[in-house]
Amino acid sequence: MAIDRRSFLASLASLGALPFTTLARADGAPTFIAARMDGANAFSVAVLDQAGAVLFTEELDARAHDIAVSPDLGTAVVFARRPGWFALAIDLTGRRRVASFAPPEGRHFYGHGFFSADGRLLYATENDWARERGILGVYDPALGYARIGEIETGGIEPHEAMLLSDGRTIAVANGGIATSPDFGRAKLNLATMAPSLVYLDTATGEVLERAELPASLHQLSIRHMAQAADGSVWFGGQYEGAETDVVDLVGCHRRGGMPALIAAPPSAYAGMKQYVGAVAANRDGTRIAATSPVGGRMLVFDAATGNVVSSRDVIDVCGVTGDGRDFFYSDGRGRLWRGETVLSEDPGVAWDNHIRRII
């Protein structure tokens, strides 16, 4: 990865664009958190206020991916990008790092995780590559994030996993793509991949339900998701089959039913180039956003009707989180967006795949 600060400046200069000047003082409460690249091979996680101004940052050794925020809003845990070997806990009140930890021997992080409803446990999606199993590693924050157990996710490559609104059920997006750290990020099983959306019971670790797409769509890797107000789980896929296949990239699953892909006008998905990089619900769960950095497009769906209510073309857009009725989102060119508006732009920064709301 070598898009460095110099080239950002150069490319922006060639555009005739000027960085925004943030005049407002960044003294609000921690509201958003996101990983980013902020120089040649330099990475950090940034905590932002409601206006998108940077409150503080923590330097990272390598590129990170998603962040889990504790239910008391006091702690954020940043996960390394896959194959990831570190996680970092940040005290959001004290504005400092308080712990760092690694997966055990034979496991690596996939980059996503979440806290239990009472905040006493942290779950991280992990790869047990020797046995080709997806794992949720269970860590205890009170014990310095000691790993106290693990749960099988019932599929290969759990990517995003989340605690659903009942506070007890976990939804896991098993992307289905096997990798091995011996071969970096190379995809080893595209011909036979079998993604799934699996529900697990936090209390017992048992698989409650397993949802799969029809066999003809076994190459649509289910990777990111969000829960809508009605409890349904919306997911975004990345298609590994032929570019010329026309595939609906966003789906919705209600417990006990079959997952349904959400139809949209063909041009809507075509602009996503078979790739969804992040999915989020707005604050009241009535709208779902899916972003595609590859296509430079964000689609917003009405969660009740499945209709596309908005399509925005934003180059390299990816990180997205709910913001009132609409969404707060970021792109790889240093911009933060609220709804239709660019809030700020820092040409020295590339916002990474995910952004999380703290409050």
Place this chain on the structure above:
Amino acid sequence: MSTVATVLLMMGVFALSGVGAASADDEGGSPLPAASIAFKPLVVDALTDVLLPGYQSLAERAAEEAALTADLCREADGGRLKAARDGFRELVLAWSRIELVRFGPARDQNRYERLFFWPDPRGRGLQQVQAILATEDSSAVAVASLREKSVAVQGLPALEFVLHGTGSEALEDATDAAAAFRCRFGAAIAGAIAVTAGEIVADWTGPGGYTELMQDAGAENPLYRSHGEVVQELIKAGREQLQLVRDLKIANAIEATPEKAQPKRAPFWRSNLTVPAIRANIGAVLALVGPDGIASGLPEGKEWIGSEVAFELAQADEVLARVEGAGPWEAEVSDPESHEDLSYVLIPLGDIVSLLEDDYPAAFGLIMGFNSLDGD
């Protein structure tokens, strides 16, 4: 660049614009102005000079290899085994010159994996191939039924094991019944490769094929909204290939020291074609993005970028040629001098990977997005 196409849908009316539509730039893959660059001729040249002849050659070499292995099965002897192995070498080199194309018809029906199931850290392909040999599975010696089987038993790594793996010497023995089965399996693999390669060629060149898709980029095109986007795809393919060669085929095999080297992590170690295949990979990237390829379209003042691609890749190739001449791959990765040579090769390859994701596309007004470059 604060104006970005934003289309709000109201009243059920659906109207979408492509990336960059707001900047009224219909030639760039991004809204950066690049009006002075004629992307279409670069696309046409890449298709005519690199991609299509590459696939054509693959299909031809595969057909030849199918004939050579069939000949060996008909009348086994040392000369015919050598001919089949020589044919395999030509086939591997042909593949290595087109391996960088990870888009288009090769992605359809798992054709890429059918041809080149690699990497395979668990040795699944080997296990399946050995099981076929051990059981003399009759469905593996006919092309059609072989193609119904696992992708791992119908491509180049499988054929390599048949022709160069343990027990392959018996292929020259006309009286060995097990070798006779092995030979027929090899001939079926070569035939399957020829069919797969032929399908790819057909899907590129046929009416409405991928060649037309790339040549006819534009607002109405379902895949490529501009020729700039196609050029971006090609640059990305070159970059990915170099990164894969660097990280997975070389760095991963040589490790930090000669003592730690893992030569079998690289492809084609059994046939000692690892280095020739890598050199063909690099040669293909040079043909695609070097001064005679896409770099010929670099704007004035940016020609140095093409020269740098050519210079650095020539450096890498020169050192690789030395390693190839020094001895077999398995031995050379653990040889201190060759190990040092191979470690050195990582530097120019890394430089060009960086160039291809940064200054090179930027000179064309194209952006390799941070989030879109390597997905997650």
